[in-house]
Amino acid sequence: MWLDHYRVLLCDLDGCLVLGDRPTPGARELIAYAGDRLFILSNNSTDTPESLSIRLARIGLVVPPNHLILAGATAVQHLAGIAPATPIAIYGSRAIVDYAVKLGLRLDDEHPHHVLLARDVRFSYARLGRIVAQIMRGASLVVSNLDLTHPGAGGSSVVETGALLAAIQACLPGLNYLPIGKPSSVMYEALLRRLAISVDELLAIGDNPATDGEGARRLGIRCVLVGPRDGMDYSGLGDMLSGKRLLRDSGPAGGPFATLIRG
């Protein structure tokens, strides 16, 4: 199989392996084929690797926590790495807040040195006002991911962290912030360091040219786009596994070569 060429497959989650709370066609087959060569690289900022692993197992997708690289958890790891025990305000899920405490970060809404914005389903007028005040008092902003939405079940859109960031930017034009999720290189670089492999040994699989494609392009990682929309390399994971490539003018149809997204 053409995928045998790659030591590690970095697959996106939403829109690739799951839609809402259902596996996509071919998701189980990809996991069964790739085994421990598969890592999920996702802009998910709601779950920790542990909580997501449990949730995926319930729908038959068995991926261990250390194979789940998630934007929210990576943002917490990044902050804990650069400034252990630093005071931080977190706008995100309970799981992300608990994870930060577990890694030694100190929660402080009064004088945080950093504000971490993740997918915060409790976002409100009051919370927006608090974030703006914290940043104006000097806190730096770290944003788990810039996605405005992600695909949900039945063609729905799930509101994402980027939409919340847009509200903050409306109040603070010219705001500086550090993005963690794709297309930022932070998650890719963390995994490359951990696995000690070169970019040539990786294949990225995604459904979003702006995040999956662009993130891979920045590091020179080959990327294939999969899904029912226009401009994809494969119509789904099943066709990707069997090498049944859609006709594109950028490479050999049906061949073993992934499209390198060019900017």
Ligand SMILES: [Mg+2]
């Ligand atoms: Mg996706």
